Each structure stands twice: as C-alpha cells, then as structure tokens.
Amino acid sequence: MHSDDTFQQRVWHSVAAIPSGKVATYGDIAHLSGSPRAARQVGGVLSRLPENSQLPWHRVVNRQGTLSLTGDRRLLQRDRLQAEGIEINDGGEFVLEHYRWQL
DNA sequence: TGAATGACAAATT
DNA sequence: TAATTTGCCATTC
Numbered sequence: 001m002h003s004d005d006t007f008q009q010r011v012w013h014s015v016a017a018i019p020s021g022k023v024a025t026y027g028d029i030a031h032l033s034g035s036p037r038a039a040r041q042v043g044g045v046l047s048r049l050p051e052n053s054q055l056p057w058h059r060v061v062n063r064q065g066t067l068s069l070t071g072d073r074r075l076l077q078r079d080r081l082q083a084e085g086i087e088i089n090d091g092g093e094f095v096l097e098h099y100r101w102q103l
Numbered sequence: 104t105g106a107a108t109g110a111c112a113a114a115t116t
Numbered sequence: 117t118a119a120t121t122t123g124c125c126a127t128t129c
Contacts, residue, residue: 007126026111041126043110048127060110068110077110 010034011045018059021084022101025063032103043068059084065096 010033017032018024024032026039035041046057058080062068067077078092088094 030111035125037112037124038126039111040109040124041111044108044125044127045110047110057110062110063112070110073110 007033007035007038007041008045011042012055015046015055015057015060018056018101020056020059021086021099023059023061023081023086023096023099024101024103025096026060026068027063028101028103029060059101061096063096065094067092 011029014029014032015024026042027036029042030036030038033042042060046055046060049055049057058077067074069077074092078088078090081088081094086094086099
C-alpha cells in the first residue's frame with residue numbers, strides 16, 4: 001500500500017529528484033535514502049528497475065566521474081547524459097564536480 | 104534460514 | 117598514480 005517504506009522505494013524517490021543536467025553518485029543516493037553505507041545496494045536497486053520505468057537512472061554515476069555500467073546500457077546512459085548537456089567523452093568520463101547535484 | 108550477489112567506495116599496496 | 121583489497125548491506129536464490 002502507500003505506506004510502504006522500503007529502501008528500494010526510498011531510492012526510487014531520491015533518484016526521481018535529481019534535476020535534469022545534474023548527476024548524483026551512488027553514495028549520494030544511499031545517503032538520501034537513509035542508509036549512508038548502502039551505495040552498492042543503490043546499484044542493485046537500479047539494476048532491477050522494470051523496463052518501463054520512467055526513473056532517470058542515467059543520472060546516477062560513481063564517485064570517479066565515470067559510468068559503472070557496461071555494454072549497451074553504458075552507451076545508453078552516455079547518450080542520455082549528453083542529451084542533457086553533460087560533456088562526457090566516448091570512454092564515459094566527465095568532470096563530476098562540474099555536474100554533481102548539490103544535496 | 105542462510106549463503107551468495109553486486110550499476111559502490113574508501114583504504115591499502 | 118594506479119591497481120588490488122577490504123568493508124559494506126539490502127536483495128536474491
């Protein structure tokens with residue numbers, strides 16, 4: 001029901017709040033979701049998002065300013081970020097502090 | 104119920 | 117500076 005308050009749902013809400021053109025790290029989302037040390041779980045939640053999800057999962061990146069995904073998903077994330085104005089090279093690297101969402 | 108898993112991150116080499 | 121190891125913890129199997 002609407003009173004569900006699982007880590008997974010808190011992650012969904014946190015990610016949904018990231019503004020277009022900005023990015024947040026897995027750690028940032030973990031922190032916002034009430035479990036500061038669960039950065040890894042954030043990735044776990046996003047990896048299991050339904051195909052039809054409208055969540056801007058592409059705005060979640062790692063602390064190095066690079067993309068953690070591989071293969072086709074990685075290319076999709078890179079394209080979506082570029083589409084939002086983020087300067088990211090073909091290797092999926094960019095200047096994190098230049099686009100990081102200030103919590 | 105418990106072991107395995109992993110879209111991380113900080114510490115250590 | 118870069119590579120490897122260690123700690124982390126919600127889910128999944």
